[in-house]
Amino acid sequence: MVAVRIEHICKDFPVDDESIRVLDDINAEIRMGELTMLVGPSGCGKTTLISIVTGILSASEGDVWLFDQSLLALRDRQKVLLRRENIGFIFQQYNLLPALTAAENAAMPLIAAGIAHDQAVTSARKFLSSIGMEDHTEKLPRQLSGGQQQRVAIARALVHGPRLIVCDEPTAALDAKTGQAVMQILRDIANDENRAVLIVTHDNRIYHFADRILEMSDGRIIGDYHPRDFIHKES
Numbered sequence: 001m002v003a004v005r006i007e008h009i010c011k012d013f014p015v016d017d018e019s020i021r022v023l024d025d026i027n028a029e030i031r032m033g034e035l036t037m038l039v040g041p042s043g044c045g046k047t048t049l050i051s052i053v054t055g056i057l058s059a060s061e062g063d064v065w066l067f068d069q070s071l072l073a074l075r076d077r078q079k080v081l082l083r084r085e086n087i088g089f090i091f092q093q094y095n096l097l098p099a100l101t102a103a104e105n106a107a108m109p110l111i112a113a114g115i116a117h118d119q120a121v122t123s124a125r126k127f128l129s130s131i132g133m134e135d136h137t138e139k140l141p142r143q144l145s146g147g148q149q150q151r152v153a154i155a156r157a158l159v160h161g162p163r164l165i166v167c168d169e170p171t172a173a174l175d176a177k178t179g180q181a182v183m184q185i186l187r188d189i190a191n192d193e194n195r196a197v198l199i200v201t202h203d204n205r206i207y208h209f210a211d212r213i214l215e216m217s218d219g220r221i222i223g224d225y226h227p228r229d230f231i232h233k234e235s
Helices: 046-053 076-086 102-106 108-112 117-130 146-158 176-190 204-209 227-234
Strands: 002-015 018-031 035-039 061-066 087-091 164-168 196-200 212-217 220-225
Touching: 002 046, 002 196, 018 046, 018 196, 018 220, 035 046, 035 176, 035 204, 046 061, 046 164, 046 196, 076 087, 087 146, 102 108, 102 117, 102 146, 108 117, 108 146, 117 146, 146 176, 164 176, 176 196, 176 204, 204 227, 212 227, 220 227
Parallel strands: 035 196, 035 212, 087 164, 164 196
Antiparallel strands: 002 018, 002 061, 212 220
């Protein structure tokens, strides 16, 4: 099953009196039950592309189909609701609220969806325990290591049961061992045929966790690789 279908996406940004094209005729699919990595040099358009895929930015041309729903056909409010129900985000910087405990941070999507605070936090504690954080649920972010904070961010992204997990450089701030542990969690998530994981990364230490690697350059996707073939190409 296809989670995301990207069709002829172009994106232009105005600069002074000109228009700069940063994405040029992008076509791709992100499939359920797979971990897909989007790689390429800084400035090639990766972040712009995932912003369009998730409905944060609008394309200049083309369309994105998210779980068979055309983003082009939706109003901004409808995109917000579709994103809230179907997408979980994991960022390099964790973005945890410093005054909240790990469980409270992880519970935020449930609270935003209208679930009572205590019920949401209880659900978040259970989810944190399932990824090895049972002894840290009541700690504040400053009391956690980088890897532990990233696990809280993973729990926050997953606690409401989204079908698409979008990760922007999830291991860039982590040491190799911690990064591998975080990636194993994401790898296990992607094994679920009802979920898809999309990771933007520069980290060649984690390429082997992917099912597919999409390579970008100068606003285009220039290759769709099995990770073994991509690693061989890069070596």
